[in-house]
Amino acid sequence: MIARMIARRIHREIEQLIAQYPAVALLGPRPVGKTTLAFALAEGRESIYLDLESDADRSKLQDPELYLSAHQDKLVILDEVQRIPHLFQNLRGLIDRGRREGRKSGQFLLLGSASMDLLQQSSESLAGRIAYAELSAFDVTEVGGDVLHVLWNRGGFAESFLSMSDSQSLRWRRDFIRTYLERDIPQLGPRIAAETLRRFWTMLAHHQGGVLNAAALARGLGVDGKTVAAYLDLMVDLLLVRRLKPWHGNLGKRLVKSPKVYVRDSGILHALVGLREMEDLLGHPLVGASWEGMVIENILAVAGSDVEASFFRTSAGAELDLVLQWPDGKTWAIEIKRNLSPKLSKGFYSACVDIKADAAFVVYPGSEQYLIAPDVTCTHLMDLMQILRGRA
Numbered sequence: 001m002i003a004r005m006i007a008r009r010i011h012r013e014i015e016q017l018i019a020q021y022p023a024v025a026l027l028g029p030r031p032v033g034k035t036t037l038a039f040a041l042a043e044g045r046e047s048i049y050l051d052l053e054s055d056a057d058r059s060k061l062q063d064p065e066l067y068l069s070a071h072q073d074k075l076v077i078l079d080e081v082q083r084i085p086h087l088f089q090n091l092r093g094l095i096d097r098g099r100r101e102g103r104k105s106g107q108f109l110l111l112g113s114a115s116m117d118l119l120q121q122s123s124e125s126l127a128g129r130i131a132y133a134e135l136s137a138f139d140v141t142e143v144g145g146d147v148l149h150v151l152w153n154r155g156g157f158a159e160s161f162l163s164m165s166d167s168q169s170l171r172w173r174r175d176f177i178r179t180y181l182e183r184d185i186p187q188l189g190p191r192i193a194a195e196t197l198r199r200f201w202t203m204l205a206h207h208q209g210g211v212l213n214a215a216a217l218a219r220g221l222g223v224d225g226k227t228v229a230a231y232l233d234l235m236v237d238l239l240l241v242r243r244l245k246p247w248h249g250n251l252g253k254r255l256v257k258s259p260k261v262y263v264r265d266s267g268i269l270h271a272l273v274g275l276r277e278m279e280d281l282l283g284h285p286l287v288g289a290s291w292e293g294m295v296i297e298n299i300l301a302v303a304g305s306d307v308e309a310s311f312f313r314t315s316a317g318a319e320l321d322l323v324l325q326w327p328d329g330k331t332w333a334i335e336i337k338r339n340l341s342p343k344l345s346k347g348f349y350s351a352c353v354d355i356k357a358d359a360a361f362v363v364y365p366g367s368e369q370y371l372i373a374p375d376v377t378c379t380h381l382m383d384l385m386q387i388l389r390g391r392a
Contacts (some may be wrong), residue, residue: 021129023126028239032157037135065090263293339364
């Protein structure tokens, strides 16, 4: 694959947020492209960039208000902002001063790779002054449907997706995993042995898309259930694992109440379980779960944060892979199949009735879009993404 610049779909949204809010927080895993996007956003406006992992840049903020006041007429970009937790209180004062002086927007762009810490710190100090956005890995609308299988195999991190070969891509992903375990997570504070967390991450990968069984994971790791919950919280907060909640409603039926868990990036998933290339993936028992996870991540990246996502399953077998509940009250049912001739069970139709679905889709690998049943559209992922972009 030839390296190329790929325009990020979220660019325009962040531009709009910068024009509306004094501070914007852009969240995402470390190598997802936040810094590259920030530099693109800085073009054409006065700005200053500080990398808070740099000793030199951190030293400039020994007196944050003094230094930042000297750049009050610029967009100040603070990268890895969770490294200086006390900074948010200073930003609040600077934002309020700027508002009094007529600068109501575009003061700070905060980049962070750990959602929990960033949200907790900023929600208290910057309430009403900050907007949040998440930058996901590349999705199919950004790279094009013709390379969907490359995206699936390698995942959406730029250096992995744009590698010159599958082997180079895999090497990058393995380095990514090791760096997160040995450097990035310890920097955030948790005292967890890297090998223990690697085993946990790998166990999640082998149970991709499964309903969480904390007791089984605890037995496998030799720890208690609370420790497993803490590990999972950490991986979710680092935006590396997705915890998809179960749909809840008063149906008079027994519903599955535990969440489903996915390694969010398919390329990282494949590296964790030792899959080197597409042929290995297609012959592996995880192929269906891997496809499902990749489709869900793409859908949720486009649907946006205002959409409530869940899955639906009853003890009797009625099931939907993904349920989207829109702010206007509409509900979509989505089933994900790897078969070119997908067949739907009675449980799918029963589930659609249970949740009162306003629209139903089946995502499959084929290129044709057609009605597989009345009010149920069978579609390629790229086509559904375009529908979602029009709906979001």
